[in-house]
Amino acid sequence: AQSVTQPDIHITVSEGASLELRCNYSYGATPYLFWYVQSPGQGLQLLLKYFSGDTLVQGIKGFEAEFKRSQSSFNLRKPSVHWSDAAEYFCAVGNTNAGKSTFGDGTTLTVKP
Amino acid sequence: EPEVTQTPSHQVTQMGQEVILRCVPISNHLYFYWYRQILGQKVEFLVSFYNNEISEKSEIFDDQFSVERPDGSNFTLKIRSTKLEDSAMYFCASRLDPRSEAFFGQGTRLTVV
Numbered sequence: 001a002q003s004v005t006q007p008d009i010h011i012t013v014s015e016g017a018s019l020e021l022r023c024n025y026s027y028g029a030t031p032y033l034f035w036y037v038q039s040p041g042q043g044l045q046l047l048l049k050y051f052s053g054d055t056l057v058q059g060i061k062g063f064e065a066e067f068k069r070s071q072s073s074f075n076l077r078k079p080s081v082h083w084s085d086a087a088e089y090f091c092a093v094g095n096t097n098a099g100k101s102t103f104g105d106g107t108t109l110t111v112k113p
Numbered sequence: 114e115p116e117v118t119q120t121p122s123h124q125v126t127q128m129g130q131e132v133i134l135r136c137v138p139i140s141n142h143l144y145f146y147w148y149r150q151i152l153g154q155k156v157e158f159l160v161s162f163y164n165n166e167i168s169e170k171s172e173i174f175d176d177q178f179s180v181e182r183p184d185g186s187n188f189t190l191k192i193r194s195t196k197l198e199d200s201a202m203y204f205c206a207s208r209l210d211p212r213s214e215a216f217f218g219q220g221t222r223l224t225v226v
Contacts, residue, residue: 041222042219043217044217046217101206106155
């Protein structure tokens with residue numbers, strides 16, 4: 001069965017500081033991996049995805065993530081956080097057959113001025 | 114840009130009543146999904162639908178739930194007899210195929226009173 005672990009429930013960073021959100025997955029084959037962002041009361045916006053190829057993927061809003069098969073990780077990074085990045089971030093692993101996604105518990109990002 | 118649309122954005126219903134949540138997936142997409150997010154919790158998979166039948170469902174998707182694609186554009190989730198614990202945000206998603214990204218709607222917030 002596929003699963004995702006986001007070890008950090010809540011992270012606080014200062015505006016302008018770098019950010020790394022951790023994600024570990026469990027899946028029997030090559031995974032499809034996603035990061036989504038959700039603002040309060042809003043839907044899910046896809047930040048980036050990994051299907052195959054280059055293990056460093058670039059996304060929207062200056063985010064990037066690196067797929068590390070040996071560590072079963074897909075950590076999200078941003079070099080300089082903006083106050084508008086404060087939100088809930090979800091990592092997800094996709095099933096390559098039926099296509100369902102399994103989400104992690106999410107990490108709440110707070111940005112200090 | 115094409116998007117998944119969900120209606121209504123918010124629905125309040127009395128316990129025991131039937132509700133139908135509606136979704137219009139992206140027009141050329143073939144795989145459809147419903148997910149649920151209880152307030153403050155992670156996004157949970159409910160059901161996937163392809164070729165006019167359910168391809169996978171979770172333990173949450175019991176006999177009180179059903180899905181339908183009544184015409185070429187809508188995809189609905191019916192909850193036959195709502196319970197208080199059905200209160201959640203319900204997200205519809207669609208994708209062209211399992212190897213492409215899923216696009217999520219903005220969600221319907223269901224409140225059961």
